[in-house]
Amino acid sequence: MAYGYADRILRVDLNTHRTWTEPLLPTEVLRKYIGGTGLALYYLAKETPAGAKAGDPEVPLIFMTGPLAGTRAPSSANYVVVSLHYDIPYAPGAGHAHGFWAAFLKHAGYEGIIISGASEKPVYLVIDDNRIELRDAQAFWGHGTRETERLIKRELGAEEDQFSVACIGQAGEARLHGAMIKNDRNHGAGKGSPGAIMGCKKLKAIAVRGTGDVAIAHRDGFLDTVAQWEANLFVADEGCTTPLGALWHDGGMTRQHKVMADRGMTAVKNLTDYEFGRAFSQAYMDACKEWIVTPKPSYNCKIACAYDLKITSGQFAGFTASMCGGGEPFEGAAGMIGVIDPGQMIALTDLYDDIGIEAGHGGSLMGMVFEAYNRGIITKEDTGGLDLTWGNYEAYTELVQQMIERRDFGGKLTGDMKDVARALGAEDLLVHVKGASINIHDWRPRWAKLLSQIVAGTGACHQIESPRLHTDELKREVGDKPEKVFDGQKKKLWEDNLGVCMFACSGVKHVLPLAAKSVATATGWNDFTEEDALRVGERTINLMRLIAVSRGFTKSNEFDVGKRLLEAPTGGPAAGVTMAPHLEEMVNRYYAVAGWDVNSGCPKQATIKRLDMEDVANWLGIA
Ligand code: SF4
Incomplete structure (x- = not known):
């Protein structure tokens, strides 16, 4: 038995619709790469054919948890999705997400899933402890992530919290750059565009339920260690300022976003307007004081940065958005194109999450397009009549719709971001690193x-x-x-x-010694x-x-x-x-x-x- 780990990897071949399990790698490999990103990259390096491109059927799409996922370690909710990067031709891609999906997978007895091949028709994968099934997903194809989660749970006859569903929306189906995988409404993995790779494989979703537990080698020592870690969550390590968990706890972004603005880091108007960034942050916090914020903690999480936000006034009164905990989603979805109305900020963020497109990508792309329009580099003739004046919510939502449907001016924005910018004559305006989006804040002061x-x-x-x-x-x-x-x-x-x-x-x-000791006591590697x-x-x-x-x-x-x-x-x-x-x-x-x-x-x-x-x-x- 591999303590700390689930001792199986689930393999899925979408060419043949065959599924099987295999033992986890030997201890000497686990000690070198541990789990999560490291272990997934190890598999990727070993199994990707030379010369293959991201999205090719033979390139594996790998979901990996880690030895502390699903345990009593603090916020033990992380999984990573690894494949070749969809937006950078030479790089591997890795996107992280939280919620309940990782813990359920671990509790079902799988450390990770490696998916190869591509299905001819849309399918979704069901993991229900030992029962593995590939099901027809034609009925869900075309739906956003919100509705897909709900419909799949209904088809499985499950209560809201019995299954966790990781899925793609229309952006992944259309294999758009920036497409993400969403799970448990408030969470998603975006970096590397893993949603586009799921779309290439015609895999709409993975629904998982696990009712087991994680075997721990030295239970008392482990519980003492993770209790100390949890007690330290809001205490700064030597040489550090306030831990992020202390800032963002219980939907802290709704109270603390000003921190970003004060540091000149709020991503607005394609990084051109610091004062607008300050006003943007303030508008968000002021509105959130009036609206209803409900923290939505992930598995075993005392921080609860994620939150639901019920809008109680204005154009979107009555709407509840499911937000993740950072500022990137609403800076990318709204700030970068100059939207400052808080209701519209939230509606746009929820729209991106629903269609499954990462706000960093959307913000970089659309920020460039809006700045190009506002500087006269492109005109209404180019945009098919859309008025892309900073902050024009209606024109923006139409543009996003065009993009998903690959039609009109939006259809011209679906390729490689640098190629799109070059074609518009706006290459110098594009916020990117190596042709992909960044974590969308303004990092220039840091x-x-x-x-x-x-x-x-x-x-x-x-x-x-x-x-x-x-x-x-x-x-x-x-x-x-x-x-x-x-x-x-x-x-x-x-x-x-x-x-x-x-x-x-x-x-x-003390997170470094505490995390190392958590792994040592969980796995029984006493000398780690x-x-x-x-x-x-x-x-x-x-x-x-x-x-x-x-x-x-x-x-x-x-x-x-x-x-x-x-x-x-x-x-x-x-x-x-x-x-x-x-x-x-x-x-x-x-x-x-x-x-x-x-x-x-x-x-x-x-x-x-x-x-x-x-x-x-x-x-x-x-x-
Ligand atoms: S709620 Fe926030 S802090 Fe907690 S695991 Fe999820 S992403 Fe992390």
């Missing part, structure tokens, strides 16, 4: 976070924790930021492998240390890079960053200052501390050997 978005191995995403960096980040100078980014990535990517939410880790007192944990994180960074290099990454790709992100902000604390002149030095220093070749960005042989990753390098042809 150089370490911006560098981390640029070098992140699965496309721009959160790979370091904010509270540990914040004080230094206010100094807009290079300092030791490249080295801090690498250190931060090691810690964050270790945490991404555990099956717990990042908000239960970010800035939390903090150093082992950080080495797992470092291996995960290198897995991402080795896969990218094997697929054609070169150092010049590191500097494929939208011009807008490297311009100085025109207002706020970083007005007039840009990281751009320092970027090359920062990347070179990051490579040096990572043990990567400074000319190619490839891990050196000595690094591969030190991390005991020769097998992965061999599979990928990097000998």
